[in-house]
Amino acid sequence: MRVVADIIKGAYSLIVGMGVTIRAFFSPVVTCQYPRETVNISPRFRSHTKLVGDPENPDRTKCIVCGMCERNCPSHSIKKVEGEKKEGEKKKTATSYILDFTTCSQCGICVESCPVDALEFSDDYNPVGLKREDFHYDLVKEYEKRKKAV
Amino acid sequence: MIFADIIFVIIILITLGGALMTVLSGSIIYALMGLVTTMFGVAGLYIYLNAPFLAMMQILIYVGAISVLITFAIMLIGPLYKKPKEWSYPLKFILAAVVALFSFFVFAKVILKTQWTVLSKPFAISTKDIGRLLFDRLTFPFELISLVIVVAIIGAVMLSLYSRGEK
Amino acid sequence: MTMTNRVIEEFKAEFKSVDITEAPYEKQGYHLSIEARTGNLLNIIDFLDKREFYIIDLFCVDYQDYLELVYFFNTHRELCRIKVTLKLDPVKPVAPTISNTYTIARWYEREVHEFFGVYFEGHPNLTYLFLHEEIGHYPLRKQHVPVPDGDKKLLNSFRPHEEENSFFINLGPQHPSTHGVLRVVLKMDGEYLISAEPVLGYLHRMHEKMAENKSYMQFLPNPARMDYPGALLFNLAYVEAVEKLCGIEVPERAKYIRTITCELNRIASHLLWLGAFPADLGALTPFMYAFDDRENILDILEDVTGSRLTYCYFRFGGLYNDINEETFIDATKRFIERMRERLVMYDKLITGNVIFINRVKNIGILEQGQAKKYGFSGPVIRSTGIPFDMRKVDPYAAYGSIDFEIPTGHIGDNMDRYMVRMKEIEISLNIIEEGIKRLPSGPFKTEKVPKKLKPPKGDIYNAVESTRGETGVYIVSDESDTPYRMRWRVPSYSNLMTFPHLSRGVLIADAIATLGSYDIVVPEIDR
Amino acid sequence: MQTLQEFFHVAVFAVVAVIFTISPIIIAYLLAPRTVGKKTFVTYECGIEPFGNAWIRYSVHYYIYALIFIAFDVDVLYLFPIALSYTKGGNAFEFYSLIVFVLILALAVIYAWGKGVFTWKRKILS
Amino acid sequence: MGKRSFHLETKDPIIKFAVLDKILDLARANSLWPITFGLACCAIEMMCASMARFDIARFGAEVFRPSPRQADLMIVSGTVTKKMAPILVTLYEQMPSPKWVIAMGNCAISGGPFVFEGQYNLVEGVDLLVPVDIYVPGCPPRPEGLLEGLMKLEEKITGTRRFPVPEPKW
Amino acid sequence: MTGIGLYNSLNVYLFIGLALLACGILGVVYRRTLISMLISIELIMNGAGLNLVAFNRFVAPESAYGMAFTLFIMGIAAAEAAIALAIIILILRRYRHVEGAKLKEMKD
Amino acid sequence: MCDTIINIVNIVGKEVVRTVIGLVGVFIVVLGNAIMLTWTERKVAGHIQRRIGPKEVGPFGLLQSFADSVKLLGKELLTPANVEKPLYFLAPTLIFVPVLVTFVVIPFDGFLQVKDINTGILVILAFSSLTVLSILIGGWGSDNKYSLIGAVRSVAQNIAYEIPLLLALLPVILMANSFSLRDIAEAQRGAWFVVYQPIAFLIFFVASVAETNRTPFDLPEAESELVAGFHTEYSGMRFSLFFLAEYTNMFIVSAIAVTFFLGGYQGPILPGVVWFFIKTYLLVFVLLWFRWTFPRVRFDQLLNFSWKILIPVSFLNLLVTGGILKL
Ligand code: SF4
Ligand code: SF4
Numbered sequence A: 001m002r003v004v005a006d007i008i009k010g011a012y013s014l015i016v017g018m019g020v021t022i023r024a025f026f027s028p029v030v031t032c033q034y035p036r037e038t039v040n041i042s043p044r045f046r047s048h049t050k051l052v053g054d055p056e057n058p059d060r061t062k063c064i065v066c067g068m069c070e071r072n073c074p075s076h077s078i079k080k081v082e083g084e085k086k087e088g089e090k091k092k093t094a095t096s097y098i099l100d101f102t103t104c105s106q107c108g109i110c111v112e113s114c115p116v117d118a119l120e121f122s123d124d125y126n127p128v129g130l131k132r133e134d135f136h137y138d139l140v141k142e143y144e145k146r147k148k149a150v
Numbered sequence B: 001m002i003f004a005d006i007i008f009v010i011i012i013l014i015t016l017g018g019a020l021m022t023v024l025s026g027s028i029i030y031a032l033m034g035l036v037t038t039m040f041g042v043a044g045l046y047i048y049l050n051a052p053f054l055a056m057m058q059i060l061i062y063v064g065a066i067s068v069l070i071t072f073a074i075m076l077i078g079p080l081y082k083k084p085k086e087w088s089y090p091l092k093f094i095l096a097a098v099v100a101l102f103s104f105f106v107f108a109k110v111i112l113k114t115q116w117t118v119l120s121k122p123f124a125i126s127t128k129d130i131g132r133l134l135f136d137r138l139t140f141p142f143e144l145i146s147l148v149i150v151v152a153i154i155g156a157v158m159l160s161l162y163s164r165g166e167k
Numbered sequence C: 001m002t003m004t005n006r007v008i009e010e011f012k013a014e015f016k017s018v019d020i021t022e023a024p025y026e027k028q029g030y031h032l033s034i035e036a037r038t039g040n041l042l043n044i045i046d047f048l049d050k051r052e053f054y055i056i057d058l059f060c061v062d063y064q065d066y067l068e069l070v071y072f073f074n075t076h077r078e079l080c081r082i083k084v085t086l087k088l089d090p091v092k093p094v095a096p097t098i099s100n101t102y103t104i105a106r107w108y109e110r111e112v113h114e115f116f117g118v119y120f121e122g123h124p125n126l127t128y129l130f131l132h133e134e135i136g137h138y139p140l141r142k143q144h145v146p147v148p149d150g151d152k153k154l155l156n157s158f159r160p161h162e163e164e165n166s167f168f169i170n171l172g173p174q175h176p177s178t179h180g181v182l183r184v185v186l187k188m189d190g191e192y193l194i195s196a197e198p199v200l201g202y203l204h205r206m207h208e209k210m211a212e213n214k215s216y217m218q219f220l221p222n223p224a225r226m227d228y229p230g231a232l233l234f235n236l237a238y239v240e241a242v243e244k245l246c247g248i249e250v251p252e253r254a255k256y257i258r259t260i261t262c263e264l265n266r267i268a269s270h271l272l273w274l275g276a277f278p279a280d281l282g283a284l285t286p287f288m289y290a291f292d293d294r295e296n297i298l299d300i301l302e303d304v305t306g307s308r309l310t311y312c313y314f315r316f317g318g319l320y321n322d323i324n325e326e327t328f329i330d331a332t333k334r335f336i337e338r339m340r341e342r343l344v345m346y347d348k349l350i351t352g353n354v355i356f357i358n359r360v361k362n363i364g365i366l367e368q369g370q371a372k373k374y375g376f377s378g379p380v381i382r383s384t385g386i387p388f389d390m391r392k393v394d395p396y397a398a399y400g401s402i403d404f405e406i407p408t409g410h411i412g413d414n415m416d417r418y419m420v421r422m423k424e425i426e427i428s429l430n431i432i433e434e435g436i437k438r439l440p441s442g443p444f445k446t447e448k449v450p451k452k453l454k455p456p457k458g459d460i461y462n463a464v465e466s467t468r469g470e471t472g473v474y475i476v477s478d479e480s481d482t483p484y485r486m487r488w489r490v491p492s493y494s495n496l497m498t499f500p501h502l503s504r505g506v507l508i509a510d511a512i513a514t515l516g517s518y519d520i521v522v523p524e525i526d527r
Numbered sequence D: 001m002q003t004l005q006e007f008f009h010v011a012v013f014a015v016v017a018v019i020f021t022i023s024p025i026i027i028a029y030l031l032a033p034r035t036v037g038k039k040t041f042v043t044y045e046c047g048i049e050p051f052g053n054a055w056i057r058y059s060v061h062y063y064i065y066a067l068i069f070i071a072f073d074v075d076v077l078y079l080f081p082i083a084l085s086y087t088k089g090g091n092a093f094e095f096y097s098l099i100v101f102v103l104i105l106a107l108a109v110i111y112a113w114g115k116g117v118f119t120w121k122r123k124i125l126s
Numbered sequence E: 001m002g003k004r005s006f007h008l009e010t011k012d013p014i015i016k017f018a019v020l021d022k023i024l025d026l027a028r029a030n031s032l033w034p035i036t037f038g039l040a041c042c043a044i045e046m047m048c049a050s051m052a053r054f055d056i057a058r059f060g061a062e063v064f065r066p067s068p069r070q071a072d073l074m075i076v077s078g079t080v081t082k083k084m085a086p087i088l089v090t091l092y093e094q095m096p097s098p099k100w101v102i103a104m105g106n107c108a109i110s111g112g113p114f115v116f117e118g119q120y121n122l123v124e125g126v127d128l129l130v131p132v133d134i135y136v137p138g139c140p141p142r143p144e145g146l147l148e149g150l151m152k153l154e155e156k157i158t159g160t161r162r163f164p165v166p167e168p169k170w
Numbered sequence F: 001m002t003g004i005g006l007y008n009s010l011n012v013y014l015f016i017g018l019a020l021l022a023c024g025i026l027g028v029v030y031r032r033t034l035i036s037m038l039i040s041i042e043l044i045m046n047g048a049g050l051n052l053v054a055f056n057r058f059v060a061p062e063s064a065y066g067m068a069f070t071l072f073i074m075g076i077a078a079a080e081a082a083i084a085l086a087i088i089i090l091i092l093r094r095y096r097h098v099e100g101a102k103l104k105e106m107k108d
Numbered sequence G: 001m002c003d004t005i006i007n008i009v010n011i012v013g014k015e016v017v018r019t020v021i022g023l024v025g026v027f028i029v030v031l032g033n034a035i036m037l038t039w040t041e042r043k044v045a046g047h048i049q050r051r052i053g054p055k056e057v058g059p060f061g062l063l064q065s066f067a068d069s070v071k072l073l074g075k076e077l078l079t080p081a082n083v084e085k086p087l088y089f090l091a092p093t094l095i096f097v098p099v100l101v102t103f104v105v106i107p108f109d110g111f112l113q114v115k116d117i118n119t120g121i122l123v124i125l126a127f128s129s130l131t132v133l134s135i136l137i138g139g140w141g142s143d144n145k146y147s148l149i150g151a152v153r154s155v156a157q158n159i160a161y162e163i164p165l166l167l168a169l170l171p172v173i174l175m176a177n178s179f180s181l182r183d184i185a186e187a188q189r190g191a192w193f194v195v196y197q198p199i200a201f202l203i204f205f206v207a208s209v210a211e212t213n214r215t216p217f218d219l220p221e222a223e224s225e226l227v228a229g230f231h232t233e234y235s236g237m238r239f240s241l242f243f244l245a246e247y248t249n250m251f252i253v254s255a256i257a258v259t260f261f262l263g264g265y266q267g268p269i270l271p272g273v274v275w276f277f278i279k280t281y282l283l284v285f286v287l288l289w290f291r292w293t294f295p296r297v298r299f300d301q302l303l304n305f306s307w308k309i310l311i312p313v314s315f316l317n318l319l320v321t322g323g324i325l326k327l
């Protein structure tokens, strides 16, 4: 008799499981249909970094080319941070800031270590490209582009 | 019905071809394939003999059961059969062929000599009749055959368990 | 009398000539240190073995003038970490093997052998475990030491050609059920496994070597890559070790947030396993459900840390940024509620399912006695009935002030491992609830952290309970801003070591179920 | 010729099935580009080059199952003509012979069960 | 960048004309079956992409085939070590053509955060081993990144983009 | 439409059966491995069954005995195959090979 | 017009015309079913898992299966070097013969049947043994370890569940006294056989799940153990033939279950075909539902479930039926 009871109990458990799935079948989907709609991405989301504009002078970024980020980056993703001293300004202005995003680990150390908070994470959550070099961003140029787009 | 004739000939060819493949192929798995082909051929002949039930049984038992069993046995034997040498002595082949041909001709002679009283009555045995026969007349053999098979299987299982190391 | 004192006494009685020194536990993370010599090492090991010590870790440090083998021991009943060291000649380092006493040492010794070129006398199979054939030097030595030619033949650890008649099959490295890139070479007899031998190193990412090349700060992203499902916990282990090493105080609030986020991460990791385990058994739907729940946690954590998977959130002395109190607490509470409901659903869908029960019950039984030999930890050890949990044994972050129970199993089979993890999810939910209730206000980071960390000379071992068990990090500092040597003690490594033992003579399906029940993460093993 | 007509369809369908399976393969052969690397034609085994023989010595378990199967298959097939001519009501003799037959058949299962054919123990080979 | 070392012989199909190619490409682009090949952390995000929230199935790409013989797409998601490299190449070669590769994650693209001087076990970019079609950077990339990569691949195969471009965020 | 009605003559079937028999004999004598011999024996059985049905069909069209017996033959064939294979496997375990010819040598 | 048609029919022979029409119909059913079913399966799986499933390819993703099949057509056919070529090539062909032949005897309606064969169910059973064979030679010919294990498992499983399958059909034959599927369907004019034979129906259904290698009995393709089972080495079109056969087999077993137990094409108001398809697809849906709910059983459990539970129960069921019929 125990065998029969076991069989019935087993079968019942299977039916309970099927109940769970059929209920899910009739409940609404949780999918976010990506290209047509996007999930709410947290403002803190870390993608590649971007340079922040100087609030006083939107033509230039906050970066003063101190090189802290370059030195501190764990994977040496930041290269060629160069700048020049423009006339009438106390500090240097960045003219090139290459971020090799393909080695970046999105750790945030550069953002933290920047003395003037010139770096921020962008929200560029879905970059794709056809070659590696697509992701060697020049953040200064990116900044200009962004400025134009706004 | 020329059409039926053509198919008939094809079936005969399949049967005999399968039989030859069984006997002559180099690897045992192809021999088995040949056997299966022959089974299908014979099943076709059964259909021509108006015994569809038998034809289906033929396939079910031989293809579905026996050949599977043989395959398992081959697998059990394993790597030994990777490339077994079936073609060994040409002399032996000739010997075997002679034996086979000899028996063939002996029996052929018998067949040709005997005058079978072929009744031209239409054949009207259906599957149901086989069942009835098994119930009414052949009850005892019917039960017996099941017993035979079961006993055989028990024996076989015993032997296999023995070879598995559990007596 | 505490364990430590007792051990000191007994040790002094037995070994007159060997020094046993007490170490400041607060600073170094271990209680006692013993300096062994080649002659008496085995006796000391025996001594520890008799007193039910298990081996936490075994590794090597290259001090240039000499190599130092470090053995860490602890007991499952009481916290008493003992460091045993053995100095070796750097030119021809030879040490006796302890693998006869501690089975897990077999792997540790192989690892030391390939990374440092240490030979272990009497080791049954001293071949390479991680590295591949082309590497011609000992990678973790400070100087470039080429591998002698005679040793090159050891490189490929597995030689199937010697056994012509056996049936070998490779499970992995590309295989749906090996959770990444583990390769297990199975020797089979029909459906049965005769033996299974894991081959590691397909994802060896040189974390330990990297540590020697980067500053303390720069190493921060790495721990998260070791154990990606439970990234925060590894992060915590590292951050706490460095904090202890430098004597940095952490504000209370940061401690609580660490606890809460870690527990969230633990649930996420368990959910990942909860999906993968039934998937190994052929049920694919729980996978989706579990990921659905996990996605909720990721949303919460992303809002806090900024990433979805490989969090790099904890900083020395605090956190990267504060939580957004309202949204975070709100979302977490909602999640807890939802998760509690879902647990009931999982019970119906998986736990109660007769097929599932038949697949996991009484399969892959680990006995308590083996815990010592293999040093496994986490849910695997708790399933055997030993309530060993670093959070309780050696409370860190805010675990000391939160009360929680430790779920244990009975016989240590796959079902117990499953149940323990399910219970742990529940308990983690309780901890989070409790933590949120008590969350103090205040700064999330201490101000006094120097930009360039230069910890004082010394070493430290710090362990946390990651999702898979005891995760420890051992750091040797030489006063520079890069660690002199960093060693990771990872739980999956020792958990996986039991697999060859458990899979001997079982059906392949059972072996795979067992492998799934460990919840191994390969990058953690390979480091 | 009833039978012949019936099976004519079967034959045609079987032949068509064969043709049907061959044609897409030919089409695929014509349409597909080809890329050949060094290991393209190596037997797949999780990316590792396989070693040892694929022709395994298979476990005897399966074989014993196959043995029992053959007994059952054949015997159950014998039941088919019987079932076909089984009459409703009366003639209890038919029922008795059915019972005897099935009981004999059950012997095999009982035997195998008793012999432990159906248990797969953990095998520890030292 | 190191030297690319792959060598593949490619032959064109026997029959080939434009319309047919178009149809075939369209079909191929919409039925990309990936091989189950997760390497490291990024593999989790790859799984996420096939799970309920992101549901790669909408593009017909959820049929993860465990055997390379039945796959069209290899998503290299994670770090490729030198020990793994020959296996990866073997698997790629064992896939029937036409076949594509997506390098997902920084590790697969360039070695990612694990590149440092004196590294001894890393392949610095999977494009040194097999031809890569699409690069999806990130550590790990978000599942949206992978979906975007899939669409980009479709664009590469068919030449047109079927899907709306979500609003760029900076 | 008239054909030759080849399928309506008894002798054709008898000859096919005979051919199967001959093939079977050839196989039994010539084949080296025991399993192939078994396969050949199955051929012979088939030939016999075919003959039985043919006789039933042409000589005694109103009874079904021939068919019933062919059924029995199939059953016997199955039983025989099972036993034979079990023995073969036993031999394999003992002598590590299954070649009939070698077996004879071993007897001495 | 009519005359010409009749003339043509007379010239070619009625049976030939019947076959040709039947073939066309069957092809529509087979291909349509495969396309529908792959789509449904993915869609059902999607919704059970609370996601959408195919959507972007065509409206509701309906073109997804077309895209897949066209893609598979244009896929390279790799023949690995070590395979036993004749066997390897033969397997996908062979697996398709039983699939198509089965359709000869399935009654979609009282008239919509290619040919009602007197030994109908036996034809289906006999030819389905070819499936076993083709799996075996496919796995064997592949010279791949996973394939071989998958094939052996598959065969062991198939033969283990063939017997309960047969035994579950027997009571129905006892009651209907016919092998012909149409007769059996007709015999259920009053009440469906499922009413008299619920146990047999359950057994049949379980056994047919196993015969079609669906979860929870999908061991031959157990992904987590055997990669892709016996068709690991098959690529492109050859693989898709296996795929096609599997999906058609799902339809077939459901159709047989419907014919034997659920009254076949019988049903009020709607025409028989519609009823037939509704019932069949309901059963198919249950199969899909199973698949996305249950884990897979272990191999010995699978075999023993058949031998220890299904077969004894179906024996009892058979005897009870036989006894009751004699009352
Ligand atoms: S986020 Fe980290 S890895 Fe990336 S550029 Fe900044 S410091 Fe370097
Ligand atoms: S640390 Fe800040 S200011 Fe200095 S170079 Fe980097 S971005 Fe510019």
Ligand code: SF4
Residues within 6 Å of the ligand: C225, C310, E040, E041, E042, E043, E077, E078, E079, E104, E105, E106, E107, E108, E112, E113, E138, E139, E140, E141
């Ligand atoms: S790119 Fe980042 S997340 Fe991806 S595998 Fe590499 S380390 Fe892991």
